[in-house]
Amino acid sequence: MRVVITGGAGFLGTQLAQRILSQGTLVSASGEVRAVSELVLLDMVPAAGHAWLSDPRVRQFAGDINNTDLLAEALSPNTGSVFHLAAVVSGQAEADFDIGMKVNVDATRSLLELCRKLPAPPKFLFTSSCAVFGGDLPDLLPDDQLPKPQGSYGIQKAIGEMLVSDMSRRGMIDGRSVRLPTITVRPGKPNKAASSFASGIIREPLSGTAAVCPTSPDTQVWLMSPERVIDNIMIAHDAPASSFKFNRTITLPGLTITVGEMVESLRRVAGDAVASRISWQLDPVIDRLVTSWPKACAGTFGKSLGMKADDSFDDIIRGYIKNYVR
Numbered sequence: 086m087r088v089v090i091t092g093g094a095g096f097l098g099t100q101l102a103q104r105i106l107s108q109g110t111l112v113s114a115s116g117e118v119r120a121v122s123e124l125v126l127l128d129m130v131p132a133a134g135h136a137w138l139s140d141p142r143v144r145q146f147a148g149d150i151n152n153t154d155l156l157a158e159a160l161s162p163n164t165g166s167v168f169h170l171a172a173v174v175s176g177q178a179e180a181d182f183d184i185g186m187k188v189n190v191d192a193t194r195s196l197l198e199l200c201r202k203l204p205a206p207p208k209f210l211f212t213s214s215c216a217v218f219g220g221d222l223p224d225l226l227p228d229d230q231l232p233k234p235q236g237s238y239g240i241q242k243a244i245g246e247m248l249v250s251d252m253s254r255r256g257m258i259d260g261r262s263v264r265l266p267t268i269t270v271r272p273g274k275p276n277k278a279a280s281s282f283a284s285g286i287i288r289e290p291l292s293g294t295a296a297v298c299p300t301s302p303d304t305q306v307w308l309m310s311p312e313r314v315i316d317n318i319m320i321a322h323d324a325p326a327s328s329f330k331f332n333r334t335i336t337l338p339g340l341t342i343t344v345g346e347m348v349e350s351l352r353r354v355a356g357d358a359v360a361s362r363i364s365w366q367l368d369p370v371i372d373r374l375v376t377s378w379p380k381a382c383a384g385t386f387g388k389s390l391g392m393k394a395d396d397s398f399d400d401i402i403r404g405y406i407k408n409y410v411r
Protein backbone atom coordinates (compact mmCIF):
# COMPACT_ATOMS: atom_id res chain seq x y z
CA MET A 86 0.00 0.00 0.00
CA ARG A 87 0.97 3.63 -0.42
CA VAL A 88 1.67 5.68 2.70
CA VAL A 89 1.67 9.48 2.53
CA ILE A 90 3.44 11.79 4.98
CA THR A 91 2.59 15.48 4.63
CA GLY A 92 5.34 17.61 6.12
CA GLY A 93 7.53 14.66 5.13
CA ALA A 94 10.66 16.82 4.84
CA GLY A 95 10.25 18.31 8.33
CA PHE A 96 11.78 17.41 11.69
CA LEU A 97 9.31 14.69 12.66
CA GLY A 98 8.30 13.81 9.08
CA THR A 99 11.81 12.62 8.19
CA GLN A 100 12.16 10.62 11.41
CA LEU A 101 8.76 9.03 10.85
CA ALA A 102 9.64 8.19 7.23
CA GLN A 103 12.84 6.48 8.32
CA ARG A 104 10.95 4.44 10.94
CA ILE A 105 8.25 3.35 8.48
CA LEU A 106 10.85 2.31 5.91
CA SER A 107 12.83 0.27 8.42
CA GLN A 108 9.70 -1.35 9.84
CA GLY A 109 8.36 -2.05 6.32
CA THR A 110 4.76 -2.74 7.41
CA LEU A 111 1.81 -0.96 9.04
CA VAL A 112 -1.51 -2.14 10.41
CA SER A 113 -4.10 -1.06 7.84
CA ALA A 114 -7.61 0.22 8.56
CA SER A 115 -8.92 -3.31 7.96
CA GLY A 116 -6.60 -4.61 10.70
CA GLU A 117 -4.21 -6.47 8.38
CA VAL A 118 -0.45 -6.02 8.58
CA ARG A 119 0.38 -4.66 5.13
CA ALA A 120 3.70 -4.03 3.40
CA VAL A 121 4.51 -0.42 2.64
CA SER A 122 5.25 -0.51 -1.09
CA GLU A 123 5.42 3.27 -1.59
CA LEU A 124 6.21 6.05 0.86
CA VAL A 125 5.24 9.49 -0.40
CA LEU A 126 6.80 12.55 1.21
CA LEU A 127 4.78 15.68 0.47
CA ASP A 128 6.30 18.98 1.53
CA MET A 129 7.05 22.50 0.33
CA VAL A 130 10.60 21.43 -0.31
CA PRO A 131 11.96 17.95 -0.98
CA ALA A 132 13.75 16.20 1.86
CA ALA A 133 17.50 15.99 1.33
CA GLY A 134 20.64 14.67 2.98
CA HIS A 135 19.36 11.32 4.26
CA ALA A 136 20.74 7.99 2.98
CA TRP A 137 17.29 6.38 3.21
CA LEU A 138 15.92 8.75 0.54
CA SER A 139 17.50 6.45 -2.08
CA ASP A 140 15.16 3.63 -0.96
CA PRO A 141 13.14 2.70 -4.08
CA ARG A 142 9.89 2.93 -2.08
CA VAL A 143 10.36 6.67 -1.49
CA ARG A 144 8.66 9.22 -3.76
CA GLN A 145 8.76 12.95 -3.18
CA PHE A 146 6.15 15.54 -4.11
CA ALA A 147 7.33 19.11 -3.57
CA GLY A 148 4.76 21.90 -3.38
CA ASP A 149 2.11 23.61 -1.34
CA ILE A 150 -0.35 21.39 0.49
CA ASN A 151 -3.05 23.92 -0.45
CA ASN A 152 -2.63 22.82 -4.08
CA THR A 153 -5.40 20.23 -4.39
CA ASP A 154 -4.05 18.90 -7.71
CA LEU A 155 -0.80 18.07 -5.96
CA LEU A 156 -2.68 16.44 -3.09
CA ALA A 157 -4.78 14.38 -5.50
CA GLU A 158 -1.62 13.20 -7.26
CA ALA A 159 -0.01 12.24 -3.95
CA LEU A 160 -3.08 10.25 -2.81
CA SER A 161 -3.28 7.39 -5.33
CA PRO A 162 -6.20 4.94 -4.97
CA ASN A 163 -3.97 2.42 -3.15
CA THR A 164 -3.22 4.91 -0.33
CA GLY A 165 -3.81 3.06 2.94
CA SER A 166 -2.41 5.53 5.47
CA VAL A 167 -1.94 9.28 5.63
CA PHE A 168 0.21 10.90 8.31
CA HIS A 169 -0.71 14.59 8.27
CA LEU A 170 2.19 16.51 9.80
CA ALA A 171 2.46 19.58 7.55
CA ALA A 172 1.64 22.66 9.57
CA VAL A 173 2.42 26.26 10.27
CA VAL A 174 3.85 26.13 13.78
CA SER A 175 2.72 28.09 16.84
CA GLY A 176 4.78 31.30 16.64
CA GLN A 177 4.04 31.78 12.95
CA ALA A 178 0.33 30.96 13.29
CA GLU A 179 0.08 33.57 16.07
CA ALA A 180 1.97 36.19 14.04
CA ASP A 181 -0.02 35.58 10.83
CA PHE A 182 -3.64 34.46 11.30
CA ASP A 183 -4.28 33.97 7.56
CA ILE A 184 -1.38 31.65 6.83
CA GLY A 185 -2.23 29.57 9.92
CA MET A 186 -5.86 29.17 8.81
CA LYS A 187 -4.84 28.39 5.22
CA VAL A 188 -2.36 25.64 6.06
CA ASN A 189 -3.62 24.31 9.39
CA VAL A 190 -7.36 24.40 8.67
CA ASP A 191 -8.10 24.78 4.92
CA ALA A 192 -5.44 22.30 3.74
CA THR A 193 -6.37 19.81 6.47
CA ARG A 194 -9.98 19.93 5.30
CA SER A 195 -8.95 19.51 1.61
CA LEU A 196 -6.75 16.56 2.50
CA LEU A 197 -9.56 14.93 4.49
CA GLU A 198 -11.98 15.46 1.59
CA LEU A 199 -9.59 13.65 -0.77
CA CYS A 200 -9.09 10.83 1.75
CA ARG A 201 -12.85 10.45 1.89
CA LYS A 202 -12.95 9.84 -1.87
CA LEU A 203 -10.41 6.97 -1.78
CA PRO A 204 -11.84 3.50 -2.58
CA ALA A 205 -11.40 2.43 1.06
CA PRO A 206 -11.28 4.77 4.09
CA PRO A 207 -7.58 5.19 4.94
CA LYS A 208 -6.00 5.46 8.34
CA PHE A 209 -5.41 9.15 8.99
CA LEU A 210 -3.01 10.25 11.70
CA PHE A 211 -3.12 13.95 12.58
CA THR A 212 -0.44 15.58 14.72
CA SER A 213 -2.22 17.91 17.10
CA SER A 214 -0.65 19.68 20.05
CA CYS A 215 -0.85 20.42 23.76
CA ALA A 216 -1.57 23.99 22.59
CA VAL A 217 -5.27 22.98 22.32
CA PHE A 218 -5.33 23.36 26.11
CA GLY A 219 -5.36 26.67 27.95
CA GLY A 220 -7.19 28.78 30.52
CA ASP A 221 -7.26 27.67 34.15
CA LEU A 222 -5.63 24.26 34.01
CA PRO A 223 -5.15 21.70 36.77
CA ASP A 224 -1.54 20.68 37.52
CA LEU A 225 -2.19 17.27 35.96
CA LEU A 226 -4.60 17.29 33.03
CA PRO A 227 -7.04 14.39 32.90
CA ASP A 228 -7.71 12.78 29.51
CA ASP A 229 -11.14 14.44 29.30
CA GLN A 230 -9.83 17.99 29.89
CA LEU A 231 -11.78 20.39 27.68
CA PRO A 232 -9.64 22.15 25.02
CA LYS A 233 -9.61 25.93 25.54
CA PRO A 234 -6.80 27.14 23.28
CA GLN A 235 -5.29 30.55 24.03
CA GLY A 236 -3.63 31.00 20.63
CA SER A 237 -4.57 30.66 16.95
CA TYR A 238 -2.39 27.56 16.46
CA GLY A 239 -4.19 25.72 19.27
CA ILE A 240 -7.58 26.71 17.84
CA GLN A 241 -6.55 25.47 14.39
CA LYS A 242 -5.31 22.16 15.81
CA ALA A 243 -8.55 21.74 17.80
CA ILE A 244 -10.55 22.23 14.57
CA GLY A 245 -8.45 19.52 12.91
CA GLU A 246 -9.09 17.13 15.81
CA MET A 247 -12.84 17.69 15.57
CA LEU A 248 -12.87 17.03 11.82
CA VAL A 249 -10.85 13.84 12.27
CA SER A 250 -13.23 12.60 14.98
CA ASP A 251 -16.40 13.42 13.08
CA MET A 252 -15.25 11.96 9.77
CA SER A 253 -14.11 8.82 11.59
CA ARG A 254 -17.49 8.50 13.32
CA ARG A 255 -19.08 8.69 9.88
CA GLY A 256 -16.75 6.01 8.49
CA MET A 257 -15.17 8.36 5.94
CA ILE A 258 -11.68 7.80 7.35
CA ASP A 259 -10.17 5.80 10.22
CA GLY A 260 -8.61 8.76 11.97
CA ARG A 261 -6.67 9.44 15.10
CA SER A 262 -5.20 12.71 16.41
CA VAL A 263 -2.24 12.75 18.75
CA ARG A 264 -1.66 15.75 21.00
CA LEU A 265 2.08 16.11 21.14
CA PRO A 266 4.06 17.71 23.95
CA THR A 267 7.01 19.93 22.98
CA ILE A 268 9.50 17.71 21.21
CA THR A 269 13.11 18.27 22.16
CA VAL A 270 15.95 18.22 21.25
CA ARG A 271 15.32 19.28 17.67
CA PRO A 272 18.52 19.24 15.55
CA GLY A 273 19.41 21.98 13.07
CA LYS A 274 18.22 25.54 13.29
CA PRO A 275 15.60 27.29 15.45
CA ASN A 276 12.08 27.23 13.99
CA LYS A 277 9.06 29.54 14.41
CA ALA A 278 7.46 27.52 17.20
CA ALA A 279 7.07 29.40 20.49
CA SER A 280 8.65 26.32 22.09
CA SER A 281 11.75 26.52 19.86
CA PHE A 282 13.84 27.61 22.87
CA ALA A 283 13.28 24.20 24.51
CA SER A 284 15.63 22.76 21.90
CA GLY A 285 17.77 25.88 21.44
CA ILE A 286 18.91 26.03 25.09
CA ILE A 287 20.36 22.50 24.71
CA ARG A 288 21.41 22.41 21.05
CA GLU A 289 23.17 25.79 20.85
CA PRO A 290 25.32 25.46 24.01
CA LEU A 291 26.32 21.93 22.92
CA SER A 292 27.51 23.33 19.58
CA GLY A 293 29.54 26.03 21.33
CA THR A 294 27.17 28.98 20.77
CA ALA A 295 25.12 31.13 23.13
CA ALA A 296 21.38 30.64 23.70
CA VAL A 297 18.83 33.06 25.13
CA CYS A 298 15.96 31.61 27.14
CA PRO A 299 12.76 33.68 26.66
CA THR A 300 10.84 32.38 29.68
CA SER A 301 11.56 32.09 33.40
CA PRO A 302 13.50 29.19 35.00
CA ASP A 303 10.31 28.32 36.94
CA THR A 304 8.23 27.73 33.79
CA GLN A 305 7.12 24.12 33.68
CA VAL A 306 7.14 22.43 30.30
CA TRP A 307 5.80 19.11 29.04
CA LEU A 308 8.33 17.35 26.82
CA MET A 309 9.11 14.27 24.78
CA SER A 310 12.15 13.14 22.79
CA PRO A 311 11.92 12.68 19.00
CA GLU A 312 12.55 8.92 19.32
CA ARG A 313 9.77 8.50 21.88
CA VAL A 314 7.24 10.55 19.93
CA ILE A 315 7.82 8.43 16.82
CA ASP A 316 7.28 5.27 18.95
CA ASN A 317 4.01 6.75 20.20
CA ILE A 318 2.84 7.92 16.76
CA MET A 319 3.36 4.38 15.44
CA ILE A 320 1.32 2.97 18.36
CA ALA A 321 -1.47 5.48 17.67
CA HIS A 322 -1.48 4.58 13.98
CA ASP A 323 -1.61 0.84 14.52
CA ALA A 324 -4.22 0.87 17.32
CA PRO A 325 -7.51 -0.69 16.20
CA ALA A 326 -10.48 1.64 15.67
CA SER A 327 -12.29 -0.28 18.40
CA SER A 328 -9.88 1.21 20.99
CA PHE A 329 -11.55 4.62 20.63
CA LYS A 330 -14.76 5.55 22.42
CA PHE A 331 -16.18 9.06 22.17
CA ASN A 332 -13.58 10.70 19.95
CA ARG A 333 -10.35 9.95 18.09
CA THR A 334 -7.96 12.06 20.12
CA ILE A 335 -5.06 10.82 22.24
CA THR A 336 -3.15 13.07 24.64
CA LEU A 337 0.31 11.57 24.83
CA PRO A 338 2.04 10.92 28.15
CA GLY A 339 5.07 13.25 28.55
CA LEU A 340 7.84 14.37 30.88
CA THR A 341 7.26 17.45 33.08
CA ILE A 342 10.24 19.59 34.04
CA THR A 343 10.98 23.27 34.71
CA VAL A 344 13.18 25.19 32.31
CA GLY A 345 15.65 25.74 35.17
CA GLU A 346 15.81 21.96 35.69
CA MET A 347 16.49 21.51 31.97
CA VAL A 348 19.53 23.75 32.32
CA GLU A 349 20.70 21.84 35.41
CA SER A 350 20.30 18.63 33.44
CA LEU A 351 22.51 20.07 30.69
CA ARG A 352 25.06 21.04 33.36
CA ARG A 353 25.10 17.45 34.73
CA VAL A 354 25.45 15.85 31.30
CA ALA A 355 27.73 18.33 29.50
CA GLY A 356 29.40 20.42 32.22
CA ASP A 357 29.45 23.98 33.60
CA ALA A 358 31.11 25.58 30.58
CA VAL A 359 28.32 24.38 28.28
CA ALA A 360 25.46 25.35 30.63
CA SER A 361 26.96 28.82 31.16
CA ARG A 362 26.29 29.65 27.49
CA ILE A 363 22.60 30.16 28.41
CA SER A 364 21.32 33.62 29.33
CA TRP A 365 17.79 34.68 30.33
CA GLN A 366 15.74 37.41 28.67
CA LEU A 367 11.95 37.34 28.93
CA ASP A 368 10.06 37.54 25.61
CA PRO A 369 6.46 38.40 26.61
CA VAL A 370 4.86 36.91 23.47
CA ILE A 371 6.64 33.57 23.78
CA ASP A 372 6.27 33.50 27.57
CA ARG A 373 2.50 34.08 27.34
CA LEU A 374 2.01 31.20 24.87
CA VAL A 375 4.31 28.76 26.62
CA THR A 376 2.87 29.40 30.07
CA SER A 377 -0.69 28.95 28.71
CA TRP A 378 0.11 25.33 27.74
CA PRO A 379 -0.33 22.37 30.11
CA LYS A 380 2.45 21.40 32.50
CA ALA A 381 1.54 17.73 32.74
CA CYS A 382 -1.02 15.40 31.18
CA ALA A 383 -2.09 12.08 32.62
CA GLY A 384 -2.08 10.41 29.18
CA THR A 385 -4.07 7.51 30.65
CA PHE A 386 -5.63 6.37 27.37
CA GLY A 387 -2.27 6.60 25.53
CA LYS A 388 -0.61 4.55 28.27
CA SER A 389 -3.34 1.92 27.97
CA LEU A 390 -2.35 1.56 24.30
CA GLY A 391 1.30 1.06 25.30
CA MET A 392 2.57 4.63 24.93
CA LYS A 393 5.35 5.87 27.19
CA ALA A 394 6.98 9.10 28.33
CA ASP A 395 10.77 9.51 28.41
CA ASP A 396 12.44 8.40 31.65
CA SER A 397 14.53 11.54 32.23
CA PHE A 398 15.69 14.74 30.59
CA ASP A 399 19.32 13.67 31.13
CA ASP A 400 18.59 10.69 28.85
CA ILE A 401 16.99 12.99 26.25
CA ILE A 402 20.17 15.13 26.16
CA ARG A 403 22.40 12.03 25.98
CA GLY A 404 20.30 10.72 23.06
CA TYR A 405 20.75 14.02 21.21
CA ILE A 406 24.51 14.03 21.84
CA LYS A 407 24.80 10.44 20.61
CA ASN A 408 22.91 11.15 17.39
CA TYR A 409 23.94 14.69 16.52
CA VAL A 410 26.99 16.02 18.38
CA ARG A 411 30.38 15.19 16.95
Ligand SMILES: NC(=O)c1ccc[n+]([C@@H]2O[C@H](COP(=O)([O-])OP(=O)(O)OC[C@H]3O[C@@H](n4cnc5c(N)ncnc54)[C@H](O)[C@@H]3O)[C@@H](O)[C@H]2O)c1
Pocket residue numbers: 091092093094095096097098127128129130148149150151169170171172173174188212213214215265266267268269276280
Ligand atom coordinates in the same frame (compact mmCIF):
# COMPACT_ATOMS: atom_id res chain seq x y z
N1 LIG B 1 7.92 19.46 17.18
C1 LIG B 1 7.09 19.76 18.17
O1 LIG B 1 7.52 20.13 19.28
C2 LIG B 1 5.61 19.63 18.00
C3 LIG B 1 4.77 19.77 19.13
C4 LIG B 1 3.40 19.69 18.96
C5 LIG B 1 2.87 19.43 17.69
N2 LIG B 1 3.70 19.30 16.62
C6 LIG B 1 3.11 19.07 15.30
O2 LIG B 1 3.82 18.00 14.68
C7 LIG B 1 3.88 18.22 13.27
C8 LIG B 1 5.30 18.12 12.79
O3 LIG B 1 6.09 19.06 13.50
P1 LIG B 1 7.62 19.32 13.13
O4 LIG B 1 8.28 19.74 14.40
O5 LIG B 1 8.17 18.20 12.34
O6 LIG B 1 7.47 20.62 12.23
P2 LIG B 1 8.35 21.08 10.99
O7 LIG B 1 8.13 22.54 10.83
O8 LIG B 1 9.75 20.60 11.11
O9 LIG B 1 7.69 20.29 9.80
C9 LIG B 1 6.49 20.71 9.21
C10 LIG B 1 6.68 20.58 7.72
O10 LIG B 1 5.48 21.04 7.09
C11 LIG B 1 5.87 21.66 5.91
N3 LIG B 1 4.85 22.60 5.47
C12 LIG B 1 4.43 23.73 6.10
N4 LIG B 1 3.54 24.37 5.35
C13 LIG B 1 3.38 23.64 4.22
C14 LIG B 1 2.60 23.80 3.06
N5 LIG B 1 1.81 24.86 2.89
N6 LIG B 1 2.68 22.86 2.10
C15 LIG B 1 3.49 21.79 2.25
N7 LIG B 1 4.26 21.59 3.32
C16 LIG B 1 4.20 22.51 4.30
C17 LIG B 1 7.16 22.40 6.22
O11 LIG B 1 7.91 22.66 5.04
C18 LIG B 1 7.84 21.43 7.17
O12 LIG B 1 8.78 20.61 6.49
C19 LIG B 1 3.22 19.57 13.01
O13 LIG B 1 1.89 19.33 12.64
C20 LIG B 1 3.28 20.25 14.36
O14 LIG B 1 2.24 21.18 14.50
C21 LIG B 1 5.05 19.39 16.75
